[in-house]
Amino acid sequence: MKISLIGLGGCGKTSIYATTFAMKSPESTSSLSPTIMYEVRRHPYLGLEVSIFDFGGQEGYRDSYVEKPDVFNETDVLVPIIDMHDPEKLDEAKEYFTKVISVLKKKALKPKVYLLYHKFDTHDYPKEMLDSTYKKAKEIFDDMFKDFEVVVNTTSIYEQEKLNRIFRDILVGSYDALKSHVEKAESQLKDIDAKIIVADISGNVVVHNVEGVTAGLQLRSDFREFIHSCNMIRENLFMAESASFNGKPIDGDREVELHIYKYVLAVLIMKSRKISVESEEKISQLLNDLSLFADIVISSHNQ
Numbered sequence: 001m002k003i004s005l006i007g008l009g010g011c012g013k014t015s016i017y018a019t020t021f022a023m024k025s026p027e028s029t030s031s032l033s034p035t036i037m038y039e040v041r042r043h044p045y046l047g048l049e050v051s052i053f054d055f056g057g058q059e060g061y062r063d064s065y066v067e068k069p070d071v072f073n074e075t076d077v078l079v080p081i082i083d084m085h086d087p088e089k090l091d092e093a094k095e096y097f098t099k100v101i102s103v104l105k106k107k108a109l110k111p112k113v114y115l116l117y118h119k120f121d122t123h124d125y126p127k128e129m130l131d132s133t134y135k136k137a138k139e140i141f142d143d144m145f146k147d148f149e150v151v152v153n154t155t156s157i158y159e160q161e162k163l164n165r166i167f168r169d170i171l172v173g174s175y176d177a178l179k180s181h182v183e184k185a186e187s188q189l190k191d192i193d194a195k196i197i198v199a200d201i202s203g204n205v206v207v208h209n210v211e212g213v214t215a216g217l218q219l220r221s222d223f224r225e226f227i228h229s230c231n232m233i234r235e236n237l238f239m240a241e242s243a244s245f246n247g248k249p250i251d252g253d254r255e256v257e258l259h260i261y262k263y264v265l266a267v268l269i270m271k272s273r274k275i276s277v278e279s280e281e282k283i284s285q286l287l288n289d290l291s292l293f294a295d296i297v298i299s300s301h302n303q
């Protein structure tokens with residue numbers, strides 16, 4: 001799967017990548033240097049190879065992509081990013097995107113488009129200016145990608161959960177049947193009286209209901225290492241596609257369970273041993289659904 005991030009220099013492309021995929025804090029992005037030409041980063045997600053192309057936004061590079069448009073080949077998802085802190089540059093962005101659209105049309109490429117009105121925050125920026133820039137930008141860009149399947153969002157690196165969810169949807173969107181399963185799991189998690197994290201084997205979070213355990217889409221490293229170690233045991237000792245692990249203190253009523261399904265999906269559950277029968281039933285329902293989810297992931301890989 002190929003995701004292409006495009007936008008003028010300084011609109012926030014590399015920051016979005018760094019906070020969502022590379023565990024960077026929003027504050028650390030202020031020292032990023034401008035991207036030269038384009039950079040490709042590879043990320044496994046649910047066992048799928050994902051390439052994220054960050055197209056440097058300086059003028060000279062922009063012209064070179066339009067002149068040598070093969071760099072857009074095989075783009076599954078195009079993410080045009082517009083800077084809500086830079087009203088002066090809206091027209092320049094419009095001009096750039098117009099060129100990109102004509103290149104895509106010429107090449108008969110039909111990526112899904114996730115349009116981001118980015119820096120939608122008042123971090124060192126007055127609210128009135130933000131509101132007026134957003135209003136102006138919507139008039140210019142909302143209709144621009146109308147010939148594509150387009151999803152529009154406002155984003156900020158200071159609102160990371162929302163960015164995570166958008167990219168999670170983009171990534172899961174490459175598997176036809178999965179989106180509804182993810183949404184179902186997300187609502188199931190809300191009513192279960194236990195802390196639950198659903199991630200892939202490399203620690204990319206799919207859904208969770210625990211505060212403070214992720215940096216962007218990545219799970220905190222202690223949990224990630226735990227999943228990794230259990231996965232090694234599943235593979236080398238059990239030689240089974242799926243396995244579960246259970247831990248509890250000798251004294252105390254806490255309990256941890258890890259379920260691995262089809263060597264791709266990990267479900268970590270932290271709960272009290274005195275949990276209600278009702279919650280236990282909900283957990284087992286959730287586990288059933290997630291085991292199915294893993295089957296769908298694996299069967300789409302095989303197609």
Ligand SMILES: Nc1nc2c(ncn2[C@@H]2O[C@H](COP(=O)(O)OP(=O)(O)O)[C@@H](O)[C@H]2O)c(=O)[nH]1
Pocket residue numbers: 007008009010011012013014015016026029030031032033034035057118119120121123155156157158
């Ligand atoms: N306020 C605010 N600043 C941001 C946001 N995203 C990125 N920035 C800042 O914008 C500047 C340029 O970001 P960068 O990612 O290098 O832009 P790029 O040229 O598109 O890759 C950096 O100083 C970032 O800290 C955001 O959501 N809100």
Ligand SMILES: [Mg+2]
Pocket residue numbers: 013014015033034035054056
């Ligand atoms: Mg950059």
